[in-house]
Amino acid sequence: MSGLRRTAAPAWTLLRALRAFSARPRDRIVETVGKLLQTKAQLETEEGKKSFVPKTPKGTQDFSPKQMAIREKVFSTIINCFKRHGAEVIDTPVFELTETLTGKYGEDSKLIYDLKDQGGELLSLRYDLTVPFARYLAMNKITNIKRYHIAKVYRRDNPVMTRGRYREFCQCDFDIAGQCDPMIPDAECLKIIHEILSALQLGNFLIKVNDRRILSGVFAACGVPESKLQAACSTVDKLNKMTWEDVKNEMVGEKGLAPEAADHIGEYVQLRGGLDLIEQLLQDPRLSQNKLAGEGLRDMKLLFEYLMLFGIVDKISFDLSLARGLNYYTGVIYEAVLIQQQNDHVKELVDVGSVVGGGRYDGLVGMFDSKKKKVPCVGFSIGIERIFSIMNCKAEASKEKIRTTETQVLVAAPQKHFLAARMKLISELWDAGIKAEMLYRENPKLLKQLHYCEDTGIPLAAIIGEQELKDGVVKLRDVATRQEVRTLACQSWVRGVQRMLQKSTYCKSSKHSLGLLRSSW
């Protein structure tokens, strides 16, 4: 009977149980429900086993060789720029003590991934690279460093994969720590962002700049009490997505600001411009009385002077609506946005939003120091996934064939029983540092071997057959032109390969494609 029940279809089981449920006395109900639950669990497990489809966790992704080729091109552009500016590189663990991350991200702390308590320390996956950097400086008593760090970070956010928002994503961080004269490293950060976005050819971009001190000054001058500063700040940050009317309503309705205060704020935060605007605000009686705002404005003026020397002021917009979420910023803040796509194919990605964000955070390192010793820092983080999704679209649209390997020579044979000869030849190429492949078959067809070259973009085939063996030569074939030369199969044949590789037109054309997309590790 119980055996029958176990093999019965779910509907039957349910029916049988329901009958039992109504027919039997009350004290049997619990037992029956228990059995029902058991059956349910069993059915689910069996179904689970049947339908286990291998997949990546929600909000994460694998990268195929083709995607990796594009990613490594982006990374190499960014790293070259970081190195051009004299940066060192560091690395830190993927998880930190939970305590290290506590109290650094405000409301966003709920998005932190915690590890299960399996005994020992409590750990969390890093949320960004800035807090680990500050921890690293404090732990090693470093007061001066210019470093970059490229690594994955983790946020239990709502993923929007099409817009490049993931739960696991890569950040490219550049920061300058140490006592410097005002705005010199800050200006260099903006110069680097400008260089990188230009080099990546993502279309037109704009770097918005503001200063937390100016923002605080504006709020104070407009009569916002200290306690409501952060709230007002985060509402202002929505100005790029909402109209001023809506922002004002939120300020007055939800955040409880006085309508007049909101109106005053509105006069300021809708301003954007350049040196003119800075001068104008420096003359503003309400703002100039505020110590913080005055400092911020004078520094902003200095920054613009430096940016003019760097020749990048045309892409910079002093924008009083820029506030930025994270609350560790203490001075200049900035954000780079793509404002237009030149390529028609990727128009839907206009909305990709900010691709770089950063600013000055002079207090963060001190939070980790036992004596609260401050190390002033300024830096930025490049959101590589958004950039990558644009590059990916571009690559797909252009239909340009992307090479995922760098193989230069395929060692091939036209007849059977030449595996040993192929192995000896390829070994000589490898030992000479030449990138070479052979098919993993004892007797592959010549056509198959030549097709493999064409499919994967290998420019040269080194062919050894009966005739070649007899003559003591190797035949070198330019895959694109089908031109063939014979070279002596002695030690010098490797040099023959090298010469031919230099001449090969196919090689040049594939070098061209490599130039755009080769990996640079």
Place this chain on the structure above:
Amino acid sequence: MSGLRRTAAPAWTLLRALRAFSARPRDRIVETVGKLLQTKAQLETEEGKKSFVPKTPKGTQDFSPKQMAIREKVFSTIINCFKRHGAEVIDTPVFELTETLTGKYGEDSKLIYDLKDQGGELLSLRYDLTVPFARYLAMNKITNIKRYHIAKVYRRDNPVMTRGRYREFCQCDFDIAGQCDPMIPDAECLKIIHEILSALQLGNFLIKVNDRRILSGVFAACGVPESKLQAACSTVDKLNKMTWEDVKNEMVGEKGLAPEAADHIGEYVQLRGGLDLIEQLLQDPRLSQNKLAGEGLRDMKLLFEYLMLFGIVDKISFDLSLARGLNYYTGVIYEAVLIQQQNDHVKELVDVGSVVGGGRYDGLVGMFDSKKKKVPCVGFSIGIERIFSIMNCKAEASKEKIRTTETQVLVAAPQKHFLAARMKLISELWDAGIKAEMLYRENPKLLKQLHYCEDTGIPLAAIIGEQELKDGVVKLRDVATRQEVRTLACQSWVRGVQRMLQKSTYCKSSKHSLGLLRSSW
């Protein structure tokens, strides 16, 4: 009174509580103990706050710029070799669905890091790169790929940092998946290991080779029942750390094998050699009757023939004691060990043990496929941390100065008020792709600027002062030779820098050091 107690020293608090404990009636005991615990907790919290020392989690480490320079040199050597053999690159998430890892690591599963259940899927940090690779193949129905993957993996193991054993560590994996003729890709894997270990100049090494089928055949021929095969296997694996006597005792005592069976096994697993040994075993009546062992031995013979063609057979040892822990291996297995250190300074690292391990696993991908479709795979994993700890020791012992940046030019000024001029000059260098730095000070001393060049190995200083400004030139100074030339400060001055960089002796010498240790990203 209670206020007093709260501020009292712990000893006093304890004394007071003890007195209360003995003086008061029993029903107050609970209350008193409660208060005591409260005090204890309070004191601990206060102490905790005071003594929060920023640190990395147990078994993990940060990498400083100097360490990163060495690491990137190692990575670049490895990656160059992988590319020379035509490998593509992929990447996968740092965590997988827990289900993906379940049942793949046998006993070692207890070392897997789980993430906290914060709602949604159950996740675990990857334990190696092989299982994610198999999951990737099955998920994307890929039946043919040669790829490498370099990434961190996680094991809740007992860390032994001095021997390069960490909880977070980097693996460099290379695998060939797909239907191939026997032993061709297997031989290439060994060739690659040979190339990499030679290129890294870690001293002498040996690659031990065996085959799971031969091992199974040996056990079967010696009368070990199927059920005790895995246990016998893992005991044999200890032969490199224990004497045969101890291994035998464990087999008989703990694993319950018959003493005669153990003796028979002993005759085999202490054998090591080359083609001779393979021939000898192929003649062995007990082994040759076993189907699996016969297959394994014939493949081993083929493998040795291929390795001779590749010219690497002198570093290969057919070693019947090699068993390897992971149970997904189905054919050839191998392990590379460093057998001697040439450099006296790092003698203590002789014991570093295996640095590469791998083998054939033809069943793993099928475990992820709904139709159990198999994809034959062979590959290996390089334990980079052990290699890195040796390289690190070498670097420290050699006292060679390691450059952590690639900066070519420092833009300097000998007088005050030349910040603007420096900024304009450096901007031109950056735009021309030259790696340049300047000090982040308005008016740094010239000596300080030149010392910075010497400290960080910058070969060239571009100096702009009053005289230079008047004459419309820039002074280029070779930091090592102190030779100076003047070049017109027009557009062409950048070319002057490039010319000087080519000539610079300091540049050449630092290029030399870079050649050994520059990062190659």
